[in-house]
Amino acid sequence: MKKVIIVGAGTAGLASGIRLLKDGFDVEIYEKNEKPGGRMFRIEEKGFQFDVGPTIVMMPELYREVFEYSGANPNDYLDMSLLNPFNTIYYPDGTKLEISSELPSLIRQLEQFGPAETKGYLDYLSSVYERYQRVKNHFLDKSYRSAWGFFNPKSLYQAYKLKTLNSAYTSISRFVKDEKLRQALSFQTLYIGVSPYSGPSIYTIIPMIELLYGVWYIKGGMYQMTKALERRFLEMGGVINYNSPVEEILLVGNKTAGVLVNGKPRYGEIVLCNADFPYAMKNLIKDESKKGKYKTSKIDTMKYSTSSFILYLGLNKKYKTNVHSIRFAEDFKRNIDELDNGTLPMDPSFYMYSPSQIDPTIAPNGKELIYVLVPVPNMQKGKSEWTTDEVETYKNLVLNKIEKIKGFEDVKDHIEVLKTFTPKTFNYKFNLEYSATFGLKPILTQSVYFRPQNKFKTIDNLYFAGSSNHPGAGVPIVLASAQLACKEILKDHKPNE
Ligand SMILES: Cc1cc2nc3c(=O)[nH]c(=O)nc-3n(C[C@H](O)[C@H](O)[C@H](O)COP(=O)(O)OP(=O)(O)OC[C@H]3O[C@@H](n4cnc5c(N)ncnc54)[C@H](O)[C@@H]3O)c2cc1C
Numbered sequence: 001m002k003k004v005i006i007v008g009a010g011t012a013g014l015a016s017g018i019r020l021l022k023d024g025f026d027v028e029i030y031e032k033n034e035k036p037g038g039r040m041f042r043i044e045e046k047g048f049q050f051d052v053g054p055t056i057v058m059m060p061e062l063y064r065e066v067f068e069y070s071g072a073n074p075n076d077y078l079d080m081s082l083l084n085p086f087n088t089i090y091y092p093d094g095t096k097l098e099i100s101s102e103l104p105s106l107i108r109q110l111e112q113f114g115p116a117e118t119k120g121y122l123d124y125l126s127s128v129y130e131r132y133q134r135v136k137n138h139f140l141d142k143s144y145r146s147a148w149g150f151f152n153p154k155s156l157y158q159a160y161k162l163k164t165l166n167s168a169y170t171s172i173s174r175f176v177k178d179e180k181l182r183q184a185l186s187f188q189t190l191y192i193g194v195s196p197y198s199g200p201s202i203y204t205i206i207p208m209i210e211l212l213y214g215v216w217y218i219k220g221g222m223y224q225m226t227k228a229l230e231r232r233f234l235e236m237g238g239v240i241n242y243n244s245p246v247e248e249i250l251l252v253g254n255k256t257a258g259v260l261v262n263g264k265p266r267y268g269e270i271v272l273c274n275a276d277f278p279y280a281m282k283n284l285i286k287d288e289s290k291k292g293k294y295k296t297s298k299i300d301t302m303k304y305s306t307s308s309f310i311l312y313l314g315l316n317k318k319y320k321t322n323v324h325s326i327r328f329a330e331d332f333k334r335n336i337d338e339l340d341n342g343t344l345p346m347d348p349s350f351y352m353y354s355p356s357q358i359d360p361t362i363a364p365n366g367k368e369l370i371y372v373l374v375p376v377p378n379m380q381k382g383k384s385e386w387t388t389d390e391v392e393t394y395k396n397l398v399l400n401k402i403e404k405i406k407g408f409e410d411v412k413d414h415i416e417v418l419k420t421f422t423p424k425t426f427n428y429k430f431n432l433e434y435s436a437t438f439g440l441k442p443i444l445t446q447s448v449y450f451r452p453q454n455k456f457k458t459i460d461n462l463y464f465a466g467s468s469n470h471p472g473a474g475v476p477i478v479l480a481s482a483q484l485a486c487k488e489i490l491k492d493h494k495p496n497e
Contacts, residue, residue: 001026005268007246010038012465013274014229015066015482021236022070024495032245037226045417047364048314055353057216059476077228079219086215088325101214113178124175128208140471143484144449171201192473193305193438195336221355249284255460270461277452277468278433292458304436306339307378307423314417315368325352342381350374380434386424439468454485
């Protein structure tokens with residue numbers, strides 16, 4: 001039986017492992033950390049269960065698909081429920097917008113802006129739905145081995161029809177005039193680490209997916225998905241080695257031969273790398289001549305997504321808020337431009353996640369868990385080194401903002417646990433180049449055919465699945481990346497030959 005070695009037990013690594021076991025391969029994972037999940041990690045302290053990275057569950061069918069593919073019932077692994085309202089947006093003038101995928105509630109909220117704006121919003125949904133179908137059918141489900149796969153008349157026609165050359169914000173502005181609605185429908189590009197003012201308009205599909213397919217909650221938090229993937233992988237006979245950083249992807253000529261871990265070779269005919277692509281290219285492939293177009297000099301000049309500064313608060317008091325909420329900065333445009341030009345925002349927009357509002361398993365009885373994410377520049381652009389003093393100052397800036405929220409005035413007196421993840425933490429914990437928490441920036445020149453593909457061209461038997469590879473970042477999208485990488489392996493290999 002052919003052996004596949006997977007580098008990394010992140011979402012895409014585990015999902016690929018399950019698929020490959022089902023396909024009949026022998027699979028072994030090497031993971032640098034002490035437990036699985038990668039960015040979908042967990043910190044546990046004093047009974048608080050903090051999800052580290054992802055929190056918003058979209059496209060639940062992709063979460064379920066990997067279990068179905070393996071022959072299992074996803075309901076035996078995940079308990080998912082629809083959230084409504086799924087997000088509350090707070091504007092600096094004190095107003096708010098509750099976003100719901102339940103049509104009557106949504107319309108009630110929109111009609112505050114008048115019938116013309118409500119119609120504009122509905123027109124946006126219908127137009128973007130059509131573009132989404134095109135993306136799904138022509139680009140998301142397909143990987144590219146050759147230029148012809150993309151540069152053929154059919155694909156080029158579909159790409160042209162996507163009309164993706166303007167920015168997300170400009171595209172939304174055609175449908176709604178009110179600045180608050182424009183922001184509410186374009187800020188979601190930040191979910192993949194790109195500015196709504198410069199990110200391609202195709203990412204306006206994100207709020208459409210939230211609205212039409214819903215935002216879901218997994219009981220026990222996002223880490224349940226990690227635990228479920230790990231459980232399924234082990235049940236199927238897979239092997240995972242934790243605390244086992246891969247030092248090198250071994251090559252014999254132009255072929256992979258396995259990996260080097262703790263100075264020892266581990267042999268396998270096929271290597272699937274889930275460690276983030278830019279890091280892997282720079283550090284795990286030692287021979288520059290084998291890297292094709294992804295030499296170190298190119299990796300350094302590629303464009304990277306934004307980073308994140310996160311406070312994880314365990315509070316010894318109950319606070320009333322929503323599971324997901326966003327608070328916009330006074331000057332949203334300036335705040336976003338700062339992320340692009342490398343300035344640390346002093347009046348940042350931020351996102352709050354409080355699963356303990358609806359899930360008693362997340363925090364001890366009578367206590368609240370709050371996760372506060374502030375988008376900040378990555379370390380390619382940003383000037384901050386995230387020294388202890390800088391972290392302390394920024395932490396206080398964020399806490400000062402939280403205590404200004406109605407009902408949170410005494411928050412500083414009730415902190416039982418306080419943890420931070422800075423860009424630097426993301427860099428060393430998960431090997432994210434330039435601390436870009438969403439990997440390579442999804443601009444047009446780094447998307448679809450132009451994103452690093454799932455089969456590596458210049459080294460045989462080397463494949464990639466993850467955020468910086470095709471199709472891109474986000475838990476459902478890296479699950480799709482795993483599907484594509486495994487299909488590429490099956491095109492080249494039979495498990496028993
Ligand atoms: C703060 C934050 C918020 C997010 N919010 C959302 C959200 O709400 N919804 C959503 O869908 N997505 C969200 N995302 C994106 C999503 O988390 C990621 O796209 C996805 O989890 C990435 O999975 P992955 O498998 O590509 O990579 P990773 O999770 O990074 O997995 C790669 C694995 O490889 C391991 N590794 C690296 N180097 C080595 C080595 N040398 N040897 C062995 N192992 C190695 C790493 O430790 C890691 O476990 C968020 C991400 C972040 C950081």
